[in-house]
Each structure stands twice: as structure tokens, then as C-alpha cells.
Amino acid sequence: MTPKANAHIEAMSAFALANFGGYDQATLAQNESAFPPSPQAIEAGRDAVARSHLYPDPDWTLLKDAIALIYRVERGLILCGAGSMDLIACTIAAFAGPGDEVLGTAYAYNFIASAAARVGATYVKAPERDFTVSIDAILATLTPATRIVFVCNPGNPTGTLIRNAELLRLRAALPGNVLLVIDQAYGEFDDQDPEPVFALAGRGDTIVLRSLSKAYGLAGARVGWGLFSPRIAAELRKMQNSNQVSTVSLAMALAAVEDQAYMRATVARTAEIRDRFVRDLRAAGYAVPESRTNFVLVRFPDAAAVETADKTLRGAGIVVRGLNGYGLTDCLRVTIGPQEIMGRTLQILTSMRGRRCW
Numbered sequence: 034m035t036p037k038a039n040a041h042i043e044a045m046s047a048f049a050l051a052n053f054g055g056y057d058q059a060t061l062a063q064n065e066s067a068f069p070p071s072p073q074a075i076e077a078g079r080d081a082v083a084r085s086h087l088y089p090d091p092d093w094t095l096l097k098d099a100i101a102l103i104y105r106v107e108r109g110l111i112l113c114g115a116g117s118m119d120l121i122a123c124t125i126a127a128f129a130g131p132g133d134e135v136l137g138t139a140y141a142y143n144f145i146a147s148a149a150a151r152v153g154a155t156y157v158k159a160p161e162r163d164f165t166v167s168i169d170a171i172l173a174t175l176t177p178a179t180r181i182v183f184v185c186n187p188g189n190p191t192g193t194l195i196r197n198a199e200l201l202r203l204r205a206a207l208p209g210n211v212l213l214v215i216d217q218a219y220g221e222f223d224d225q226d227p228e229p230v231f232a233l234a235g236r237g238d239t240i241v242l243r244s245l246s247k248a249y250g251l252a253g254a255r256v257g258w259g260l261f262s263p264r265i266a267a268e269l270r271k272m273q274n275s276n277q278v279s280t281v282s283l284a285m286a287l288a289a290v291e292d293q294a295y296m297r298a299t300v301a302r303t304a305e306i307r308d309r310f311v312r313d314l315r316a317a318g319y320a321v322p323e324s325r326t327n328f329v330l331v332r333f334p335d336a337a338a339v340e341t342a343d344k345t346l347r348g349a350g351i352v353v354r355g356l357n358g359y360g361l362t363d364c365l366r367v368t369i370g371p372q373e374i375m376g377r378t379l380q381i382l383t384s385m386r387g388r389r390c391w
């Protein structure tokens with residue numbers, strides 16, 4: 034006899050990251066920033082290392098002060114976590130369980146499905162149109178068992194964006210007992226005014242999530258934040274470990290948020306590299322949906338073409354993300370990296386297309 038995990042855990046798969054095939058590769062597979070964190074964040078992290086004998090501030094006091102000021106949000110609504118993944122997992126664990134449905138969209142970030150499976154909830158997908166979230170499709174997929182609706186805006190792995198007015202329309206149409214989670218991990222790449230969406234969090238039925246992993250270049254520090262009504266926050270805090278954001282990560286996050294000029298420059302430079310890459314890929318004949326993130330979805334004629342391209346890129350030391358897990362077997366997702374790597378990636382993809390390798 035050996036110990037047995039819960040049946041629903043045994044039945045689920047582990048959350049799949051990209052297959053790197055070795056760490057000597059240039060990875061364009063995890064939507065990490067093309068640029069290092071702000072020099073001020075690096076300096077703050079170095080200083081904080083010397084305070085590592087102390088537990089971190091469990092209330093994230095200084096970071097919340099800075100976020101409230103800079104994002105013009107109510108300080109009392111902010112919770113931080115070890116990346117937005119932590120906040121996603123805790124939200125689902127607090128608000129859904131066996132017999133409940135968590136409703137996402139066809140190509141929503143896969144971790145949401147994984148977090149639902151962990152608690153034995155059923156994950157349901159609403160169709161998307163042209164790789165873009167459809168509010169009407171979400172509303173048509175709703176059932177009496179739906180407890181949480183998740184919308185990633187912009188989306189991952191599609192990179193596409195819907196207008197904030199559509200999110201307001203969704204909230205207005207959802208029953209009051211359905212929790213709406215708006216995941217804005219790439220929100221800094223979206224130039225819409227975030228205020229109307231942030232304001233939804235005050236209603237008590239909506240959560241808005243943000244990440245420092247993308248625009249701030251802190252994926253390795255693991256810091257996310259979100260806006261939660263006091264009643265929702267009280268439940269979330271029961272699910273979180275009290276010291277989950279480390280002293281070093283908190284210090285880096287605070288300095289990074291305070292250095293808005295650096296973050297803005299990172300976003301602008303990334304968008305510039307992205308837009309050039311997209312323009313050149315389209316000129317070479319690839320279909321690429323409009324991205325408002327630090328990655329792009331590249332469509333190939335079929336799955337065999339994807340396999341050839343993936344293998345050729347890996348042969349050149351470049352790892353991109355296959356999307357079979359999303360059912361997008363004819364697509365690859367390419368994170369925007371430094372210009373030099375993007376140039377090499379483009380050259381390989383363009384030449385394959387030119388030679389009709391598939």
C-alpha cells in the first residue's frame with residue numbers, strides 16, 4: 034500500500050511550461066521581458082538581500098502605497114501575490130469547487146484551467162472569434178453552475194485585445210453571484226485608460242489582476258497584484274501563505290513601480306521591435322493577429338509546417354512556444370526578445386516560407 038493523492042489530482046496533468054531542450058538556448062517561449070529590470074530595482078534587490086534574515090512584510094505596505102499612487106487605485110482594494118498565478122490559484126480555490134464551472138475563453142491562459150482542475154472544478158471554454166475574446170460567446174456559454182468567468186485582456190497566447198467597454202458590458206450582463214476576473218498581465222502594453230476596469234473591482238463581484246513579470250521585467254521575482262473588494266480579499270487572504278512575496282522581491286517590485294520612466298521605455302521599445310517583426314512576417318506571407326503584448330501568435334499553413342519551423346529554430350538555438358496544449362496546432366507563439374534574436378528568428382521564418390519548406 035502506498036499513499037494516494039486525491040483522485041482529481043491524480044487525474045489532472047501538471048501545468049506545462051515550454052519545452053526548452055537545454056538552457057543554452059535563446060528562449061522566446063515564456064513571454065519574459067526582452068530587457069532586464071530597472072537598474073533601480075536591481076540596486077534595491079541587492080540591498081534587500083542583507084535583510085533576508087527577516088520575514089517579508091506580509092501586508093506589502095510600501096508596494097501597495099506605490100501602486101495606489103501610480104495606478105490611481107484605492108489602496109484598500111490591493112492584494113499582492115507571488116505572481117498573478119498565485120492570485121489566480123487562490124481565487125479559484127476560494128470561489129469554486131467540485132460541481133462548479135470556471136468559464137474561460139478558447140485560448141485563455143492555460144494556467145486557469147490547471148488551477149480549476151486542482152480544486153476539482155470543471156473548466157469550460159467559450160469560443161473566440163478571430164483569436165479574440167467574444168463577450169457574446171461568453172454569455173452564451175454561461176450555465177447555472179458557472180461560479181467564475183475569466184477574461185485575459187490582452188489575451189495569451191493570442192496577444193489580441195478587446196475594448197474596455199466590452200468588459201463593462203460583460204459585467205453588466207453577468208448575474209451578481211458570478212465572479213468576474215479580468216486578468217491584465219499585459220495591461221501596461223494596452224493604451225486604453227484602465228480606470229473604468231479598475232473601478233469594477235469596487236462593486237464586490239469583480240477582480241482585476243496585474244503582473245510585474247512582463248512590462249517591469251520581474252518574472253523571476255514573482256510579484257503580482259490585484260484589486261479585490263474587502264469581502265473577496267478577506268477570503269483570498271485565507272488562501273494565501275502569509276509571507277509569499279520575498280523581501281528581495283518586494284524591494285525590487287517597489288523600486289520597479291517607482292521607475293515608471295524605465296517601464297514605459299521598455300514597453301515602447303518592445304512594441305517597436307514587435308511591430309517591425311509583425312510587419313516583416315506578414316510581408317513574408319504569415320498570418321499574425323494584431324498583438325498588444327510582448328509576444329505574437331504566428332500562423333502556419335498546418336501542423337507539419339509548425340513542426341518544421343520549431344525544429345529549424347531550435348537547431349539555430351531559438352526556442353519558441355508550441356501551442357498544441359491550446360489546440361492551436363498550426364501556430365507558434367513567439368515572445369519579443371532583443372532585436373538581434375528577433376532578426377535571426379525572422380530570417381529563418383522568412384527563408385522557410387520563401388523555400389516553401391512545407
Ligand SMILES: Cc1ncc(COP(=O)(O)O)c(C=O)c1O
Nearest residue numbers: 116117118142189218244246257
Ligand atoms: C494572461 C496571463 N496571466 C497571468 C500570467 C502569470 O503571470 P505571473 O508571472 O504574474 O504569475 C501570465 C504569464 O504568462 C499570463 O500570460
